[in-house]
Amino acid sequence: MSVVPLLVICSILVAGGFLVAFLWAVGRGQYDDLYTPATKMILDDRGTEQNDNNDNK
Amino acid sequence: MRRAAVDESKFSILEDNRMAQHQISWAQGSQVKAHFEIPSMHCASCIWLLDQLHKFDPGIISSDVDFLRKTVYVEFDATLTSLKSIALLLSSLGYEPLLNAERGDGSGVAPRRSAVRSLYMRIGVAGFAAGNIMMFSISQYLAGSGGLLPPLELLFNSLSILLSIPVLVYSASPWFTSAYSALSRRYINLDVPVALGISVLFVRSIVDITLGLGEGFLDSFAGLVLALLIGRLFHQKAFDAVSFDRTFRSFFPLSVRLESRGEQRIIPIDDVQTGDSILIRNGEIVPCDSVLISPAAYIDYSFVTGESTPVELLSGSVVHAGGKVVGKTARLTATAPASQSHLASLWERYGKHTERRSYTDLSDKFGARFTVIAVTIASIGFVAWLPDVGAALNVFTAVLIIACPCALTIATPVTLGTAMGALGRNKIFIKNTGTLLELSKSDTIVFDKTGTLTEPLNTITFTGRDLTEIEWSSIRGIASHSIHPVAQSIALGAPPAEVDSVYEEIGHGIEGRCNTHYVRLGTRQFVICDGEVDDSTHVSIDGEYVGSLTLHSRLRDGMHEMVDELQRVPSNRPLLTLVATGDSERDRPVLSALFGSHQMSFRLSPEDKVHSVEELQKLGRTVMMVGDGLNDAAAMGCANVSVAVTNDTSTLVPACDVVMPARLLHRLPAILRFAGRMITVIKVNLIFTIAYNMIGIALALVGLLTPVLTAIMMPVSSLVVVGLSVGGARLYSRRIQ
Structure with missing residues (x-):
């Protein structure tokens, strides 16, 4: 059973790492808008003006 | 791409530094970050287009859309472009921005964003703590009568306490601040019993654990705070989508076109002085009492009087502030200094707003009664268990814990959020x-x-002899040359036509030649001259009277x-x-x-x-x-x-x-x-919470409320309430469609 404390502390550290990652993401504005980025994904990439022109030909 | 014609003057105000500050969030050197709220944003193509602003203006470095808050964030190079030209670009694309200066209070997108951020952080901390504490607690609950090994129990308990401190200090702080500010104003809101419940839960747990009296309620405590925060997130999301803080100030002009020594420039309306010569264009509002200089103008006083038919004024007449110019640009001389506050007072003098009962008030009143009742029952329980002080304290705190009206605090925002979401889709x-x-x-x-x-548009009925297509287009062609609102309605949608010798007698009628027909259009006097007067517009073609036109409103x-x-x-x-x-x-x-x-x-x-x-x-x-x-x-x-x-x-x-x-x-x-049914859902939730709390309180009074039972009872009540709210709102919202 002596391994349990070690495992518990490890698991808390790992979970704490995820918590820090989450807080960092929120702080960087990742959770500000949960709708628009999902829509942007299906739109054409930026900087593809050339492709657009080719398509129009 | 077709670009709409844009009224440039509206955004000239952005050249004014004070006004521009409202839009700019960050500036360094020539690089500027600004945001515009765009109420007309509505679909995925809007996102696509607004994401590509850099293709329209090389000065724009990047643009980023926040659809839910209907805001576009623009980063641009101030040496290549300006706020005003970006605003003009947006308008020409059909997305007219709402300037922050138009708002009464200046509350913008930024504070709403940061509110959601801190809420997410609180949820993150509470969720982390709740998950881990629950693991320790479950092992303690399942350990049986012997309990865990003493070193493990010590470790689990100290970790639980360590994890619960940030929950108390950080995650739960909104309820403590709200309860404190309510109490310091000597009144009780619904957050007071919640804060009381949370703190009793925490203190009792710490005491139990340190004195070795029991496992404590820390798992319930962290889970409760997490549930409360999620309820608050629902609430915040529902309010994010639409802003109601536009007041009538949004209708007011911010700037006015001033004419001095043959030059025109745009100034903020508060700078207009008596005697200034100002130009007010079609659709703009007259900012101050003034005298008309132009030969004639049509002023729509519907903002002030409610009558939507414009009045006709001739040179020298007095024009009152608040009138809207219809048709040709009017040149005016100000007879009083203009001010936003004067305009506002036009509407604010009957600004006695009815005090509205809001649900917050109701739940606050409920909270006050709730607190009193809970504390009374707890005290009775305490007295009943005396002289055994330990057991009495146990009962006292258990009642306060189980009586915490958390299910109720969660129920209302969730019901409202789901209802608002359902309506919002419509x-x-x-x-x-x-x-x-x-x-x-x-x-x-x-x-x-x-x-x-x-x-809003009028339909026209014609009584008289049948007219040919050519004759109709002649009438429309002539009408399009008049600025009179009735003529404008008649001419609506007419293709441009060749006309000559058009003569308009202001306020009476217009005549001219179009498509070989000579048309006279106007009042009965102007067309027939039989001495009678009526409301219709009469028409004669090539000297022959053909009939009359009447404007009608059409029901939706x-x-x-x-x-x-x-x-x-x-x-x-x-x-x-x-x-x-x-x-x-x-x-x-x-x-x-x-x-x-x-x-x-x-x-x-x-x-x-x-x-x-x-x-x-x-x-x-x-x-x-x-x-x-x-x-x-x-x-x-x-x-x-x-x-x-x-x-x-x-x-x-x-x-x-x-x-x-x-x-x-x-x-x-x-x-x-739908509204009636949602109120029923909220009432059902209320009754359920009260009944559930009664059972809980009964258990607490006889000293049966153990940490395990609390850990089960609290989430079950919250889940039932949330289920009822979401289910009810979803079910009934289908019937709206």
């Missing part, structure tokens, strides 16, 4: 739960006419059904429907199919509308006002609940409780029913 936006309550209670509905019951589709349907909405007493309009009686025949003659009142000024709403309220009626424009704003502010209808989402609406698209007005009965 483009109907409601302000808060109080609105639902008032909607379900209202027994009198007052409608505005123009723009609400009727279409489904209005008959709506008025009938409203009678069938379940309510305490028969629903009374009324029409209050500032217009003359010319539309009485159109409306009499829907309303009895005693239900209609005409020629009401905004002030009269307020009076009629107040009269109804004195009779004990709950009044709902449905309107669309500034002339209804005062009455809407005074009604118990106000509904603003808009023709498109980009138009500004007066301050109100409900915003809905005009084409959905016939859905009003369904919305009233």
Whole structure:
């Protein structure tokens, strides 16, 4: 059973790492808008003006 | 891409540094980050287009769209482009930005964003702690009578306490601040019993654990705070989507075109001095009392008087502040300095707003009673268990813990959030739960006419001999050369036509040659000269009288059904429907199919509308006002609940409780029913919470409330309440469609 404390502390550290990652993401504005980025994904990439022109030909 | 014509002057105000500061969030060197709120953003293509702003203007470095908050963030190079030209670009693409200076209070997107951020962080911390503490607690619950090994128990307990401290200090802080500020103002809101429950839960757990009396309630504590925070997130999300803080200030001009020594420049309206010569263009509002210099002008005073037919003024007449110029640009001389505050006072003098009961007040009152009752029961329990002080304290704290009205605090925002989401998908936006309550209670509905019951555009009926296609186009062609509003309605949509020798006698009529026909169009006197006077517009072609044109308002589709349907909405007493309009009686025949003659009142000024709403309220009626424009704003502010209808989402609406698209007005009965049902859902939740708490309190009083039981009871009550709310709102919202 002596391994349990070690495992518990490890698991808390790992979970704490995820918590820090989450807080960092929120702080960087990742959770500000949960709708628009999902829509942007299906739109054409930026900087593809050339492709657009080719398509129009 | 087709670009719309844009009124440049509106955004000239952005050249003013003070005004520009409202839009700019960050600036360094020539690089500037700014944001624009764009009310007309509505679909994925909008995102696509607004994401590509850099293709239209090389000065724009990048643009980023936040769809839910209807905001576009733009980063640009100030040496290559300017705020004004970006605003113009957005408008020309059909996305006219709402300038922050137009808001009354200056509350913007940024504070709302940071509120959501800190909420997410609190949820993150509480969720992390709750998950881990629960693991320790479950192992303790399952350890059986022997318990865990002492070193493990010590480790688990100390870790639990360590993890719960940030939950108390950081995650739960909103309830403590709110409860503290309420108590320091000597009053109790619903957050007081919540804060009391949370702190008792924490203190009791720490005492139990350190004295070795039991496992403590730390798992329930962290889970409770997490649930409360999630309820708050629902609430925040629902409010994020639509902002109701546009006041009538949004209708006001920010700047005016000043003419001095042959030069025109744009100045903020507060800088206008007596004697200044100002130019007011079509659709702009006269910012100050002034005298007309142009030969003639049409002024629409509907914002002030409610009458939508413009009045005709000749050179030298006095023009009052608040009038809207229709047709040709008017040149005026200011006779009084203009000011935003003067304009505001035009509407604010009847700004006595009815105190509205909001659901917050109700739940706060409930919270106060709740606290008193809970503390009383807990004290009785304490006394009953004396002289065994340990057991008495145990019972006292257990009652306070289980009595915490957390399910209730979660239920309301979740019900409201789901209801608002369901309505929002139908483009109907409601302000808060109080609105639902008032909607379900209202027994009198007052409608505005123009723009609400009727279409904003007039239809024209012609009585006389049959006209050929050519003759019609001649009439339209000539009419298009007049600035008179009636002529403008006649000419609407006419293709440009070759005309010559056009002569207009202001206020009487217009004549001219078009498509080989010579057309005279105007008043009876102008066309027939038989000495009689009427309201119609008469036409003669090549000297022959052909007939008369009359303008009619047209009812929106489904209005008959709506008025009938409203009678069938379940309510305490028969629903009374009324029409209050500032217009003359010319539309009485159109409306009499829907309303009895005693239900209609005409020629009401905004002030009269307020009076009629107040009269109804004195009779004990709950009044709902449905309107669309500034002339209804005062009455809407005074009604118990106000509904603003808009023709498109980009138009500004007066301050109100409900915003809905005009084409959905016939859905009003369904919305009233929905509101009634949502109130029922909230009441069912209330009854459930009370019953559940009674059982909990009974258990606590006999000393049976163990940590395990609490850990089960608390989430179950929250889940049931949330399930009822979401289920009810989803089920009933389907019936709106």
